[in-house]
Amino acid sequence: MKSLMPPEAYIDESWFLREQKLLFGNIWQFIAPYSLLSKTNAFVRRRVSGIDIIVQNASGQIIAYENVCRHRLSPIQNEDQGVRAMVCPYHGWSYDENGFAKVIPFENECYRFSAEERMSLKLNTFHIYRFGSLIFINLSDNPINFYDQFDSNGVRELKDASDLFDSEILVTKFRLKCNWKLIYENLRDPLHPRFVHSSTIYRHVKFKAEVDETAAAEAKLFDASKSHSRDDFLADLRSFSGGGKNEPMPDLPSYQWHQYVERYGQDDWYLNWLMFPNLHIASGSAGYSFIIEHHIPISAAQTEMWVYYVTGKKKRKYPTSAAVLLAHIKGAETVLREDFDIMEKVQSAITANSPPQMTGDYEYQNMLIEKWYLSLMEGRHGF
């Protein structure tokens, strides 16, 4: 089937900016695992939709602020994550949990703000939702209900799984030279592993590309120009997120550390969840450990990928836990590089004159998302 997605959607910066506003400015997006924020003053700094954001544990509350001091616009936090109070390093302004300037050193001697000015010294704040051990952010002033976006059996399973995440976590970042949509399209393409990952993950997990006849027919019937109700629009959005047991892993190896951590589920299956638009969580150890991949669009042709590795909660401390996470991330990195390589090649091949993609029935999920996405981008529907 001929794709409706224009090449501009992958390469054009003005398209990208519109997408940031219409899509990312309105939906709930993953921002960080809770374990990075569990201590007082723990913070995470990420750039979301071009906004420098800090999510901080402020006296037990998780709050998201714009990371720009109201004095001279200096970033308040300068590391990607850490534990530090909300104090601007430039002139020592500190902020309270509501984002108001709390202490301004030499305020009366040097600044002499009027009462009105003083009251206006507040950081921009954003809506936050904690879902299991996952923290989401919404940049809109009037966000949709979280469960209007995420509500399916698979999503509820993910919440249960995330409740088992351990507090020890390994985090790192990669940068891809490709549009973020290539990543979610790739993740919803079960045919590619046998070609791209034939010597790595496909040896252990035989991903099957099957056609769901009903879903494929629905995807084809979806008429982007037809006027759907808002409820239909949100129902379609909810259908993009879910997952759970993906494929069996009959040769799952057994490691000593498995006995030291809690396991999600009891079946030897590859677990795979996709939370639209930009969160992927998987378990290649059938519930003993998890990879969290968070894709942050940076520009039309660049995406930042934050990767977290975590095991199930420890039943007891064991000395090799850091080595276990390190070994996992190294194994995952090999598979990720295979994906990065192919996606960056696809990105480099897309030009304004590229012919339309020809998608197959097995890509029914991507077909439906594409049509929904275009109805949003072309202004036929909105939040």
Place this chain on the structure above:
Amino acid sequence: MKHASQKCLQIIGCGSVFKSIQVDIGRYCLDYGQINFVEFDDVSSIALNTASVLSDLSPEAADLFLAVDQNALNYARLELYGPAKLKGFKCTSMVHDSAALGVGTYIGENVWIGPNVRIFNRCNIAADTFIAACSTIGDDTHVGAHSWIGKNCLISDSVSIGTNCVICDLININAKIKIGRNTILAQPGLILNNVQSGTFHEFIYEKPGHMIGRNYSFSKRGVSK
């Protein structure tokens, strides 16, 4: 108790250090009646076979040297070292005859000091740590247990390196720097700042990987122990 010369030395392990010792055994000035080599196929077979290898030996008759390269923060070597110590074995250390040790420098057990290594005065090289060829360690430096220092490294004076660290080849560490535990420094160059525990500086990451959680980022200010 038997004198070392009456005992046998079992060198158990695999990888580059094991092989270099095997071909150069005459240069380690060892005082043992007999030296045997037991080689594993690879690191993944260590955990599976450690019990059976050790069950054939007795601490009264044999000392051990456990020669495994850096792998998984040196825990592959620890999988041998831990059970051996629990069974009461004495582990010897191996210092190549071309290496030089300064005054007051302490070497723990199961330490390997490779060819042409220079360790200056009052250093403490804790147990189960390997220092590869041509590296230099300045005065008053502490290297924690189960660590690895690669070839041609220059560790300056008063450096503190935590346990389970991997300092790969060609890394220079400035004086008085603290490297936290469970850290990998794999990019050749100069380390000018303290490195927090659980930091992985490797080529594969655009930014270093970081362990987050108790005793890592949530420790008190400074380098966590």
